Amino acid sequence: MTESAETPVHHPDTVANAIATPERVQPYDALGLKPNEYEEIKKLLGRRPTSGELAMYSVMWSEHCSYKSSKIYLRQFGKKVTPKMNEKLMVGMGENAGVVDIGEGWAVTFKVESHNHPSYIEPFQGAATGVGGIVRDIISMGARPVAVMDQLRFGKIDEADTARVVHGVVSGISSYSNCLGLPNIGGETIFDPVYQANPLVNALAVGVLKHEDLHLANASGAGNKVVLFGARTGGDGIGGASILASDTFAEGGPTKRPSVQVGDPFAEKVLIECCMELYQQDLVEGIQDLGAAGISCATSELASNGDGGMFIELDGVLLRDPSLTPEEILMSESQERMMAVVEPSKLDAFLEVTKKWDVETSVLGEVTDTGRLIINWHGEEIVNVDPRTVAIDGPVYERPVSYPAWIDALQADSASTLARPADSDTAALREQFLKLLGSPNLADKSWVTNQYDYYVLGNTALSFPDDAGMIRVDEESGLGFSIATDANGRYCQLDPYAGAQLALAEAYRNVAATGAVPTAVTDCLNFGSPENPEVMWQFSQAVEGLSDACQTLEIPVTGGNVSFYNQTGDVPIFPTPVVGVLGIIDDVARRIPSGWQDAGEHLYLLGVTREELDGSTWADVVHGHLGGRPPAVDLAAERDLAELIHAGAQESLISAAHDLSEGGLGQALAEGVMRFGVGARVWLAELMQRDGVDAATALFSESTARMLVAVSHEDEVKFKGLCEGRGVPVLRIGVTTGAGESAELELQDLFTASVDDLRRTNRATLPEYFGPVVGG
Amino acid sequence: MPTIVVEVMPKAELLDPQGKATKGALSRLGKSEFTDVRLGKRFELTVEGPITDQVRADVAEIAEHVLSNSVIEDVVAIHYPEGEK
Amino acid sequence: MPTIVVEVMPKAELLDPQGKATKGALSRLGKSEFTDVRLGKRFELTVEGPITDQVRADVAEIAEHVLSNSVIEDVVAIHYPEGEK
Amino acid sequence: MRIGVVTFPGSLDDKDAQRAVSIVGAEPVALWHADHDLKGVDAIILPGGFSYGDYLRAGAIAAISPIMREVIEAANAGMPVLGICNGFQVLVESHLLPGGLIRNDCQQFVRRDQRIRVENNTTAWTSDFAAGQEITIPLKNADGGYIANAETLKRLEGEGLVAFRYLDVNPNGSLNDIAGITNERGNVVGLMPHPEHAVELGFGPQGAERMRSGLDGLPFFTSVVSQFVNA
């Protein structure tokens, strides 16, 4: 680096200085460290930390980076395993992202992560950099990113601030992922007052790699070079660090540091291509993306996962802002950066590739066998730590847990007491059906998804509005994967154990509906404050529920993210564990869409309908009610259902499959008809009789383990035989009718609605609040 | 009709990808004397009638709240037509 | 270091959807005195060293050929720092 | 036949364009923005994407990259050149085609299956279409509004240089619903929608009958191949 004449040489707090001035008062509390944590750091070092060390510990021991409140629970994911769960797992939890063997020498890596708080402050940049961050996690596994998804939760749709957040978040995701050239293949868009001042913006990325291309974040081999490449380092996201600066930088110190980060998707696209070429030429021994905690995280994690030692000359970092202090450089969250470990003999070739892609690169130091992470600043030692104490052996808390005082009363308040229209009141049934169809959470999401490119890369076999996104991995064989994500915060509020399982069950069912075999899980656990014992109870229940269910379904959690402190004032959000399921499909040509494309097919309802309206969309939309217990979880039935659909897909028996979830059968039928504009005639009498439910329950109940499928009439016997053989309850409830202007959904003896009316109702809602759907 | 100019720039401490890309292009063209490029916005607002105090107040307000996003941008100048100062 | 400002606006006779959208936003806020809004670009170029004739020639050239597209835009102003005129 | 596909930093649909070239039996040749080398190709595609982030003006920085000097020379000598989306933006920024492309009037990125009419089937890239043929191919852009001054528009319309026009919906505010144009000679064609995303069953736009079955992009690529073979 050439230092410009004006740059003041910063004289930092050195290790020698720390030894000499043990009495120095340090602003650990302003950096978010608790007194006991500060004492622990002093004990680990045998002296007070330098301000650089304090910077590193404070960011790495934060909740976000250290998982200090969640760690003891997350261990269950690794413990509750069966041999089958490990069969396809090439890399499990703990790495940047888990890696799953999908066969034919291919592997897939995927992960979902939150960027909630930044997206409320600056929705566009917050959401954009959220996508950027998760994509770098995928790159750092040696994979080429191939798709993204976004899981969004906003406040009430008609609240004044909601439009600001929605516009910013959606265009931020759209702009960043479209510019990266990654198809967006699905997600969720939910509105609820609990997310008013705390929207949830989760983003998922998926990558593919050949088995031999797997890379891990570790720094091994003493003498190997440590290289930082990508964007320059600026003062991004280090609002808090200025405290440290003022501590050591008496006057004329740095100006205000921003707490927001600005993304540069172009820089990231170039970084992706650059990394792919580095992998292809085998120039990288270990690699780590820079996200939260920037260089502090990358150096300490690389070192502790490798031989344990590293020496860094921090003044070699290329800066965007030359006034940054070393503490700030250590904490900066500037985007679009990566750190690699490179063999000295390959360094020239490495630099050749980064030069080709115009990616700025600096060699910062090397791997050592000292077991210490040593960082110098203009020749003076400012950090000398055991990297494991920074990255791995951070504090672990067993936070107080208490059963919420309010939950018994909430669970006692069942929706079964709410008024339901009589079977004969067909006008009221029709009205409620349409009201649900146009309600914000069930309404058409084209306003969002029309801003997302799903064509780029040319391998998207399914995307919105189908139940899951599907990507072809191998162009020769057709091998591919399918992914869906789900979470129902209302169910989780009623019962977080069951709610987390229901999220898993729904994502699993969505993936199964496409004909893929559900194989692995990622999750993003969005909760309130861990210091609130009731929230901690919700969290512990959710993790237990999810890990138990994964064990029963025998699909491992391969990685994920925890986001705490999602609350407005003292009011936490509903527990919202977003669960993503990845499925494998041998040939994407056999994929199943969520709607039927032809007339004259038989419609079957698989599964059993019970009176399960507690926490339902019906209770919410029609009665503004939340209470009772969520629908029963039946994982065995989910598995039977998934296996049935897969078998049917293998024999090409099933032309459409749509899972039943929010809004129940009524919504599934409407979506099936709207998908391709092909109508249906449906009779519910047999169903009501068999399951002993009234018409409103048949239409709106959210019983799980159900799916609506279309089968050509010649295959009736074969298909029913398949269902009976597998013990999946099956009932023919209708037939598909024509397409065209007269297409309609006819519910015999109840009501009829034209496809046009359904679409109009379903499509009007989001545009009413956010403006027209682009391109209609 | 009088035209008021409002100039908005990305905050100095934040990354400006647009300016960065432009600077890169200039360097590749051999114009490397430009050590930094930042790219902001220039609004021209045409007003009907004279520039009253109300108009000035409105311009100040919208410059801050509509034409710029104070989290990431600064209003660096507002120019009224000559003789309107 | 000296900073040179280059200002570029869409040609008056051509569409400016961004300006139009901004005007629409102002009208919805009740600021209907603004009868037209146009949105252009403002470049800040930082140069190392003094502003020589060569720098001026370069600025004129890149303003015309890189920072603007003469088919659809006009360079409306180039400002050099005070005392550099 | 060898068809070059130029990759600029930030090109996104270059692999898709290469795939489309292979599907019609031609040989795709990857060209790199920083080279002054067309590798002896017989035609060139400038693919979609956000070259250099499209931060200055869409296509502007790519238009001054090294390889464009060769592309402009070849185009002026009559080599077929197709600019798709960002490629179209690069062509107008290089002044190989008239007018400009600006931010969509809706101010948002738009992705939709777009119906367009082939207005000129005499170009190097459209000769396999029938005159006035109506096709559906994907559209996806943020800066797709076509503008030109009155005189240029009049000339384009008068000389039949409007190659494609939007039907049903004008997704980006383009003047005269212009989706794409050609030069007088018919060898340089630019359009905003993406033919390369409608060349493979199962991965294209919604077809008349079946999901993702649209193949209306194929004739773009067969046109240039058949003209080459017949030449």
Ligand SMILES: Nc1ncnc2c1ncn2[C@@H]1O[C@H](COP(=O)(O)OP(=O)(O)O)[C@@H](O)[C@H]1O
């Ligand atoms: N923010 C979003 N981004 C991408 N796709 C979305 C988004 N929101 C909803 N979708 C898509 O819209 C469709 C309907 O969503 P939803 O009703 O939540 O599906 P499901 O009930 O099957 O989980 C799905 O294909 C989903 O992937």
Ligand SMILES: [Mg+2]
């Ligand atoms: Mg579904």
